[in-house]
Amino acid sequence: MALLLSVLEQGMIYGILALGVYITYKILDFPDLTVDGSFPFGAALTVRLITMGMPPIVTLPAAFLGGALVGVCTGVIHVKMKVRDLLSGIIMMTGLYTVNLWVAGTGYVAIFNRETIFDNDAVNAFFPGAAGRLKTAVIILLITLGVKYLLDWYMGTKSGFLLRAVGDNDTIVTSLGVDKGLVKIVGLSIANGLVSLSGCIYAQQQRSFEISIGTGAVVIGLASVIMGTSLFKRVTLLRVTSSVVLGSVLYKGCVALAMFAGIDANAIKLITSVLFLVILVVSMDRRKGSLSQRRQHIT
Amino acid sequence: MKKKSLAAIMAMVLCTAILAGCGDGGKDGITVGISQFAVHGSLDNCREGFLAGLAEEGFVEGENLTVEYVNAQADTGTSAMTADNFVSKKVDMICAIATPTAMTAYNSTMNTEIPVIYTAVSDPVEAGLANADGTPVGNITGTSDALAVEAQLQMIREILPDAKKIGIIYTTSEANSISTVASYEEASPKYGFEIVTTGVTAMSEVPLAAADMATKVDCITNLTDNTVVSALQSVLEEANKANIPVFGSEVEQVRAGCVASMGLEYYELGRQTGKMAAMVLRGDAKASEMKFEVISEPSLYVNYAAAEKIGLELPAHYAEDAYQSFDEILVH
Known part of the structure; x- marks a missing residue:
């Protein structure tokens, strides 16, 4: 039961990260490695604000805005200074390591006895007694759903259309008289804002910050995006944003399953990569069909 | 078709691997879940010392004690999930080796009855696991490896x-x-x-x-x-x-x-931790009432x-x- 909750909680937290990765990787076609830095950045900012005594609810918008600023920096390095996409992410990721240490103060910060979005008087009053075990999962579910619907809504606005167009066919964007560089910067800032928000929630769920939590974040994000979009491609009821979040829950589920079954922890990475391969191979088989199906995952 | 059969074979291999891992021992006796942060000479010595300390107090692995050991490979996500896994398996105690695993174990067991015994935590006060006077903040205690x-x-x-x-x-x-x-x-x-x-x-x-x-x-x-x-x-x-x-x-x-x-001597540190753990397992003391210990000499x-x-x-x-x-x- 606790493990199942843990999978749901972690899966949905990383689902928000995966939504960010989805914007850069699938929509903008931009392999953004900033993620490994912006995820702990959100966490660092959060523990800093909480230890300063700020009300926990403030950390959510603060982390999003902080992450958005980080995304703008990556965008400016790429678009204005004409550094290649992969490199601009690496530069930001490396620099953020130091920034994160500055922001958090040290490499480890514990916030066990502080109020968090999951543990404060208002929330505790709302979930009395035995329901308390579910409160973290419920709150995360609400936040993740909120983020998903906001993103769905945004994709339908003019700005969202332009974002999708830049990744697909940027000549169209230019012919509309819009600066495609600017659109990319906006996309990167939203993406990293989401990643940072995910780090913010993670730090509060774990009640601690650790400098290395960002290592491999981009891989988890990519795996979730690819698992989600390939497995649920046929399920027309699901929007792609939901598939991405489900992909993330599934990813964490696989790790937990392997662990629960008592498989040597050393082997878990190999098992996940085999599983990953299986899913890719199976979904490729289906894709052979028509071109229209192929396009489905973009729109 | 080829791809599909290939995928099927891989899936089967995976399932067998999962099932092969399943057959763990009986449920009688006491189960301790050990969550170690990384593969590291000192931490390994700590774990061996811990088991030796338990054995000296009459809790022998394989006889009346089942040990589940997970190494997080220096990944905090894995260490969090390890702790949650132990909680859902309702182990009798979690032994956390090194600071990050101690923190995640405490976080996961907060609303349960499961005691946490940590070792190789340099500064339990800084890590938020103990108060300034050495008393625990919750149902958690252990030993510190602060340097002399x-x-x-x-x-x-x-x-x-x-x-x-x-x-x-x-x-x-x-x-x-x-x-x-x-x-x-x-x-x-x-x-x-x-x-x-x-x-x-x-x-x-x-x-x-x-x-x-x-x-x-x-x-x-x-x-x-x-x-x-x-x-x-x-x-x-x-x-x-x-x-x-x-x-x-x-x-x-x-x-x-x-x-x-x-x-x-990390082995000694582990042994001292094992003896503390034995006291808690026997019911002689509560983890929430024991101060954390350091090696004196x-x-x-x-x-x-x-x-x-x-x-x-x-x-x-x-x-x-x-x-x-x-x-x-x-x-x-």
Whole structure:
């Protein structure tokens, strides 16, 4: 039961990260490695604000805005200074390591006895007694759903259309008289804002910050995006944003399953990569069909 | 079609692997879940000591004790899930080895009855696991591996009567290291030393930092810094070139070529932890009421081969006083 909750909680937290990765990787076609830095950045900012005594609810918008600023920096390095996409992410990721240490103060910060979005008087009053075990999962579910619907809504606005167009066919964007560089910067800032928000929630769920939590974040994000979009491609009821979040829950589920079954922890990475391969191979088989199906995952 | 059958085969292999892992032992007796943060000589010694300590108190693995051991491979996500997994399996106790796993184990067990016993946590107060007076913040207690800074300085003074500067290389992200550097800086004037520090952020920076350090100081002393210890051989190489000694912080480092150390025996630390765990398992004491413990007396370790390599003479009485001495350098 606790493990199942843990999978749901972690899966949905990383689902928000995966939504960010989805914007850069699938929509903008931009392999953004900033993620490994912006995820702990959100966490660092959060523990800093909480230890300063700020009300926990403030950390959510603060982390999003902080992450958005980080995304703008990556965008400016790429678009204005004409550094290649992969490199601009690496530069930001490396620099953020130091920034994160500055922001958090040290490499480890514990916030066990502080109020968090999951543990404060208002929330505790709302979930009395035995329901308390579910409160973290419920709150995360609400936040993740909120983020998903906001993103769905945004994709339908003019700005969202332009974002999708830049990744697909940027000549169209230019012919509309819009600066495609600017659109990319906006996309990167939203993406990293989401990643940072995910780090913010993670730090509060774990009640601690650790400098290395960002290592491999981009891989988890990519795996979730690819698992989600390939497995649920046929399920027309699901929007792609939901598939991405489900992909993330599934990813964490696989790790937990392997662990629960008592498989040597050393082997878990190999098992996940085999599983990953299986899913890719199976979904490729289906894709052979028509071109229209192929396009489905973009729109 | 080929691809599909290939995928099917891979899926089957995976399922078999999962099932093969399933058949764990009976449910009677006591189950302890050990969550260790990384594969690391000292931490492994700690775990062995812990099991030995439990065995001495009558909890023998395989007889009346089932042990589930998970190593998080230095991944905090995995360590969080390990702790949740132990909670859902309703183990009788979680033993957390190293600070990050202790923190995640405490987080996961907060609303349960499962006690957590930690070990190899340098600063339980800083990590939020204990109050300033050593009492636990929850149903969690254990042992700390804080370094015996004063004893180490005293030993260095005895070996090198004319030395002035001690170099320390540490990782800026490791909280343990930062607090130990601070205690070195505080204690050093008493012994007439000046501490020179260099911070690094990754293993790849250690050789450069060591080369630079070796030209500036009279000797180098190590912390239990995970990154620097992993790159110990490059530190030793640079120090040997400059003909200055390197002092270790625990036995494994002395075995691998440090001259001497007033350090912790992690096996002993683990044993002490195992005895604490036994008290909790028997119901003699509650984890929530026990203060965390430290090893009171550090032990002296010397490596004569390492001293000879740089032409250093160790005090004669070390032959008797050393808890353990080595005549060769063992690099593994």
